Amino acid sequence: MTRKRRRLYFVLAGMAILGVAAALVLTSFQDSLVFFRSPSDLAEKPIPVGRNFRLGGLVEDGSVEKDGVIYQFRVTDLVETVPVTFKGLLPDLFREGQGVVAEGHFNDKGVFIASNVLAKHDENYMPPEVAESLKKAGQWMPEAKN
Amino acid sequence: MVAEIGQFVLILALVTACFQGVLPLIGAARGNAPLMHFADNAAFVQFVAISGAFACLTIGYVTSDFSILNVASNSHSLKPMLYKVSGVWGNHEGSLLLWGWILALFGFAVALFGRNLPDSLKARVLAIQGLIGVGFLMFVLFTSNPFERLDPAPLDGSGLNPLLQDPGLAFHPPFLYLGYVGLSVTFSFAIAALIEGRVDPAWARWVRPWTLAAWGFLTIGIALGSWWAYYELGWGGWWFWDPVENASFMPWLAATALLHSAIVVEKRDALKNWTILLAIIAFSFSLLGTFLVRSGVLTSVHAFASDPARGVFILIFLIVVIGGSLLLYGIRAPMMKGGGLFAPISREGALVLNNLLLSTAAATVLLGTLYPIFLDAFTGAKVSVGPPYFVSTFLPLVVPLIIAMAFGPFLPWKRGDLTGVLTRLKFALAAALLFAGVVWWWQSNAPVMALVGMGLFAWLLVGTILEWAERIKLFRGPLTSSWKRLVQLPRSSHGMTMAHIGIALVVLGITASEAWQTEHLGVMKPGEQISVGGYDFQFEGAENVAGPNYEALRGTFIASTGGGKGILMYPEQRRYTNPPMETTEAAIRPMLTADLYVVIGDADGKGGYATRIYHKPFISWIWIGAFVMFAGGALSLSDRRLRLGAPKRARSPGAKEKALTGAKG
Amino acid sequence: MRLRFLAPVLTFAAIAAIMWYALFNLNPKEIPSEMISKPLPEFDLAAVPDYGPALATADLASGKITLLNVFASWCVACLAEHPFFMDLKRQNLVDIYGLNYKDTPDAAAQWLSRHGNPYMRTGMDIKGRVGIDLGVYGVPETFVISADGKILDKIIGPVSKDIFDTRIRPFLQGTGS
Numbered sequence: 006m007t008r009k010r011r012r013l014y015f016v017l018a019g020m021a022i023l024g025v026a027a028a029l030v031l032t033s034f035q036d037s038l039v040f041f042r043s044p045s046d047l048a049e050k051p052i053p054v055g056r057n058f059r060l061g062g063l064v065e066d067g068s069v070e071k072d073g074v075i076y077q078f079r080v081t082d083l084v085e086t087v088p089v090t091f092k093g094l095l096p097d098l099f100r101e102g103q104g105v106v107a108e109g110h111f112n113d114k115g116v117f118i119a120s121n122v123l124a125k126h127d128e129n130y131m132p133p134e135v136a137e138s139l140k141k142a143g144q145w146m147p148e149a150k151n
Numbered sequence: 152m153v154a155e156i157g158q159f160v161l162i163l164a165l166v167t168a169c170f171q172g173v174l175p176l177i178g179a180a181r182g183n184a185p186l187m188h189f190a191d192n193a194a195f196v197q198f199v200a201i202s203g204a205f206a207c208l209t210i211g212y213v214t215s216d217f218s219i220l221n222v223a224s225n226s227h228s229l230k231p232m233l234y235k236v237s238g239v240w241g242n243h244e245g246s247l248l249l250w251g252w253i254l255a256l257f258g259f260a261v262a263l264f265g266r267n268l269p270d271s272l273k274a275r276v277l278a279i280q281g282l283i284g285v286g287f288l289m290f291v292l293f294t295s296n297p298f299e300r301l302d303p304a305p306l307d308g309s310g311l312n313p314l315l316q317d318p319g320l321a322f323h324p325p326f327l328y329l330g331y332v333g334l335s336v337t338f339s340f341a342i343a344a345l346i347e348g349r350v351d352p353a354w355a356r357w358v359r360p361w362t363l364a365a366w367g368f369l370t371i372g373i374a375l376g377s378w379w380a381y382y383e384l385g386w387g388g389w390w391f392w393d394p395v396e397n398a399s400f401m402p403w404l405a406a407t408a409l410l411h412s413a414i415v416v417e418k419r420d421a422l423k424n425w426t427i428l429l430a431i432i433a434f435s436f437s438l439l440g441t442f443l444v445r446s447g448v449l450t451s452v453h454a455f456a457s458d459p460a461r462g463v464f465i466l467i468f469l470i471v472v473i474g475g476s477l478l479l480y481g482i483r484a485p486m487m488k489g490g491g492l493f494a495p496i497s498r499e500g501a502l503v504l505n506n507l508l509l510s511t512a513a514a515t516v517l518l519g520t521l522y523p524i525f526l527d528a529f530t531g532a533k534v535s536v537g538p539p540y541f542v543s544t545f546l547p548l549v550v551p552l553i554i555a556m557a558f559g560p561f562l563p564w565k566r567g568d569l570t571g572v573l574t575r576l577k578f579a580l581a582a583a584l585l586f587a588g589v590v591w592w593w594q595s596n597a598p599v600m601a602l603v604g605m606g607l608f609a610w611l612l613v614g615t616i617l618e619w620a621e622r623i624k625l626f627r628g629p630l631t632s633s634w635k636r637l638v639q640l641p642r643s644s645h646g647m648t649m650a651h652i653g654i655a656l657v658v659l660g661i662t663a664s665e666a667w668q669t670e671h672l673g674v675m676k677p678g679e680q681i682s683v684g685g686y687d688f689q690f691e692g693a694e695n696v697a698g699p700n701y702e703a704l705r706g707t708f709i710a711s712t713g714g715g716k717g718i719l720m721y722p723e724q725r726r727y728t729n730p731p732m733e734t735t736e737a738a739i740r741p742m743l744t745a746d747l748y749v750v751i752g753d754a755d756g757k758g759g760y761a762t763r764i765y766h767k768p769f770i771s772w773i774w775i776g777a778f779v780m781f782a783g784g785a786l787s788l789s790d791r792r793l794r795l796g797a798p799k800r801a802r803s804p805g806a807k808e809k810a811l812t813g814a815k816g
Numbered sequence: 817m818r819l820r821f822l823a824p825v826l827t828f829a830a831i832a833a834i835m836w837y838a839l840f841n842l843n844p845k846e847i848p849s850e851m852i853s854k855p856l857p858e859f860d861l862a863a864v865p866d867y868g869p870a871l872a873t874a875d876l877a878s879g880k881i882t883l884l885n886v887f888a889s890w891c892v893a894c895l896a897e898h899p900f901f902m903d904l905k906r907q908n909l910v911d912i913y914g915l916n917y918k919d920t921p922d923a924a925a926q927w928l929s930r931h932g933n934p935y936m937r938t939g940m941d942i943k944g945r946v947g948i949d950l951g952v953y954g955v956p957e958t959f960v961i962s963a964d965g966k967i968l969d970k971i972i973g974p975v976s977k978d979i980f981d982t983r984i985r986p987f988l989q990g991t992g993s
Contacts, residue, residue, distance in 0.1 A: 014495050019507050022548075026511045029544040030518060037540035041533035059535060071753070073674040074761045093672060094385075094752040094763050097724075097733040103895075108537075224977065299981070305907045428824060435828075470832050477825035484821045525834055 039108060044085035054111050060087060060119075061106045069101055080105060080117070091119040154219050154298040157207030161248075161298070164200035164255070165288040167193050171258075171281030175274035179346075187274035191262040194277050197284060198259035201252045205239075208248060208297050212239050218304035221245060221297045226308040229700050230316070237321030244297035246324055250441070251287045253325075253332040257361075258284065261336060268357060275343035276336070283335055286468045294464050319379035327372030327399055331437035333365025334402060337409065338434035341427045342476055345483040350423040355416035358430070360788055362413060366406040367784035373399050374777035385735030385750050387670075387765050389773065392541040397520045398440030404513040405433035408506045415499045418564060422499070424484045425506070431480060435473040436513070441465060443520070497567045501559035508552040515544040546600075553607045553658065556651055557614025561621075575621070576614055583610035597666055604662030611655040619648045646787025653783055656776030663769035664746075670766070674759040684766020686710045686747060689717070693751065693760055701727040703736070706751035706760060710740065722751040722762075741771045855966050856884075857949035861939030864916055864924045871913055871939030877965030881987050882911045884959040885935070885975075886952050888919045889927035894956045897974035901934035904980070910988060914938040917947050917955050960987050 041059045052058055060080055068079040076091045089107055109119035171193035178186025212235050217223040225242040226235055240249040258280040265273045340358045344350045381389035409429040415422040493499045519536045526532050557579055561572045586609035587602045623636040669684040677692040691707040703723040711717035720738035740747040745768040752761030860872040887894040901912055914935035916924045921940060941947055958975050960968040971983055
């Protein structure tokens with residue numbers, strides 16, 4: 006085996022692995038990117054039933070209902086509101102009036118079925134996506150009120 | 152007073168680091184011995200100074216001196232002593248001080264243990280360490296000063312996030328930082344080699360212990376972090392592919408690759424440029440990790456301090472360090488010819504495969520971690536890249552890696568014989584098939600990946616043990632001669648065997664716990680009993696109890712298998728007062744065959760409590776495996792050859808290497 | 817073949833450029849107020865019910881450096897900064913005055929009862945008149961007010977501990993510009 010040919014083998018092996026990796030990356034990006042949407046975004050551009058995404062906003066005051074380990078509440082950005090159902094134990098810092106990010110999908114009745122409600126580590130922490138989308142909605146508010 | 156002393160010694164350390172970063176480089180270029188030796192002293196002074204600063208901050212915490220802003224915002228007089236001490240590095244400023252202290256510690260260690268290094272190389276390595284120190288100390292002093300005063304001092308501090316008040320997390324950052332920062336030494340060696348324009352087997356041998364140490368600490372650090380997530384976050388997961396976790400995982404992947412490629416440099420004098428590049432990349436990942444965590448560019452469940460101003464500083468620092476070193480690499484590396492090519496089927500061929508797979512895996516993790524930033528920057532869309540992405544890209548790369556892991560050690564250097572290896576591995580193959588078969592027979596509805604995982608576990612475990620048995624010629628002669636070989640073989644080779652077995656155990660733990668976990672979620676009333684994973688869980692009731700700085704709702708469960716005595720379990724839901732916060736304390740019973748995991752939630756108002764019970768088979772083996780890997784690294788590090796007898800560099804280097812100007816013989 | 821060796825640094829340059837962009841553009845930019853170092857506009861506002869006393873321009877020339885925080889019950893970012901203001905009040909570091917912006921008395925009172933009241937005085941700017949005079953165009957905003965009632969600085973967005981340390985504390989220590 007000549008030097009050149011040996012080198013070629015290694016280059017080919019490397020290319021093959023990189024190629025496989027690139028293919029894996031591209032295919033899995035297609036179905037594992039999870040988009041973030043606020044209730045207002047959803048009113049503007051609905052998301053198909055069954056498609057996984059993250060919903061963020063505030064837990065609406067007085068909206069939390071509990072039946073055993075099944076929770077129902079509404080997520081709002083103070084403009085639009087989305088009903089959510091979650092089965093499980095809610096994270097420690099889940100509160101009415103506080104920011105929340107839930108991952109899941111819509112069922113055919115327009116209820117968001119959360120598979121996961123994200124925990125926060127800190128009471129003062131507002132998920133940045135939520136803060137941003139709420140700010141958009143919030144700055145829009147005063148005009149709506151006047 | 153203590154704060155002012157701390158501030159002063161920190162400035163002293165910065166000044167020392169400036170000199171350490173410049174003078175030895177000049178000395179090495181001019182062949183001036185006193186200037187080169189200055190590096191040793193400077194490294195010592197810098198270490199003592201930062202130790203002093205660290206001690207000052209610790210005193211501030213232990214004595215609850217709330218006139219120091221950092222102490223007031225992160226500590227509280229009622230906090231248990233352990234967490235007062237761990238509180239020192241449980242916050243942004245303190246953790247950076249810890250970073251700087253470990254950096255100085257490693258610099259000092261190089262000065263201390265590097266007696267057999269050539270003067271010029273040692274001077275350059277220490278100078279690079281000094282320059283990194285300059286950057287970090289400036290960062291600490293100008294953007295994150297831990298000694299800032301608070302006037303007037305509050306009566307009490309605002310406390311440490313209760314989630315961080317935990318023994319696992321108390322020791323997680325120090326280990327992780329020992330790993331991150333340990334890679335700085337390898338980095339400095341790589342830069343020094345680029346400046347000198349030579350890399351040879353002796354260089355690889357000098358670098359190896361540092362890489363090994365950093366790798367071992369990273370392994371333990373990551374394991375502690377995932378263990379903390381497992382029992383403290385209360386949702387039973389142990390790895391979330393969260394940006395912060397990835398930030399520690401990428402340097403680990405790079406360090407693992409580096410560890411293996413350095414062997415090729417050492418034994419075969421090949422793969423030099425690649426090894427240098429890996430050393431730079433590994434440390435770059437460490438810095439990138441710091442950037443991602445500290446700047447708030449990526450949001451994460453772990454982020455506990457973030458600030459764009461600091462982000463700017465870190466990013467400039469990153470550009471200077473990583474960009475500068477990669478540029479130096481681009482200029483100098485083409486001049487470093489060396490080493491031959493080799494046959495694809497050989498030990499070095501297998502190590503190249505290992506490197507290709509590991510670095511590709513690191514690249515896919517990097518891409519998945521940074522992609523949300525890219526998309527946000529270009530389109531403004533907010534996305535998160537979920538675990539499915541990492542699982543579906545990472546696993547296909549890891550499976551061939553594990554298959555090759557059993558192969559590689561069998562192959563001789565230079566030229567191997569695949570069929571010969573295959574015949575010797577036939578037991579491992581048989582074991583893998585048999586084991587997967589037994590599992591399938593026992594759990595016929597098991598997912599395919601579970602069978603693959605169990606097969607890989609058996610393959611790697613048996614293959615590794617076979618190779619070890621062959622090395623000591625077990626059963627090929629009298630046991631006494633095998634024993635002799637066992638003792639005489641270098642410890643580093645036993646270390647390798649151990650580390651590979653550790654990986655096999657991790658594979659077992661991950662596969663079994665993912666595939667056969669059972670869980671129950673529901674409301675339980677006192678006296679109710681539920682069966683999960685072959686255990687009967689009896690809920691006895693719940694009561695309110697008081698802890699040192701919290702109140703808790705504590706449930707009592709008895710888990711039993713029908714026969715023997717029951718296992719008492721007490722999950723809690725705690726309410727801390729300073730700062731006010733609730734945490735879930737899962738009750739976990741770790742056993743070799745499975746973990747029992749019980750969480751108690753809110754009362755439903757009708758006498759019942761929301762509960763979640765998991766049965767997680769073999770999950771402990773993930774951490775046992777990680778510890779075995781660490782122990783393998785430690786065993787290898789204790790090898791005599793690495794510690795003392797590091798050989799003198801060959802007097803007359805190869806003609807090719809001499810071609811480079813400035814190469815010193 | 818030299819290019820091969822430069823590939824890593826070029827790749828890194830691309831990543832660094834994107835990160836640089838991300839760092840600056842994904843964080844809100846600072847917009848300096850034209851009002852800085854000018855005296856406060858004249859106003860005399862009623863307090864949020866039960867959360868008095870009321871707030872007028874004269875109250876802000878208090879003889880020491882104070883903060884004027886513009887807040888509203890409908891503003892979420894205000895919620896994010898609120899615990900920190902409660903902390904400031906507890907530590908008694910600086911007096912904070914609350915300007916309730918485009919809100920209803922009931923909602924504001926309810927919000928303060930729920931999240932705590934960090935303010936020495938409160939004033940309701942229901943129509944947003946004072947806000948216009950002050951140059952407020954988003955909530956929350958926080959003004960640093962000098963001892964003689966002049967605007968020293970304005971912070972847009974939620975005040976965090978870090979922002980307090982870098983932007984407000986220097987004024988309190990008399991080292992601010």
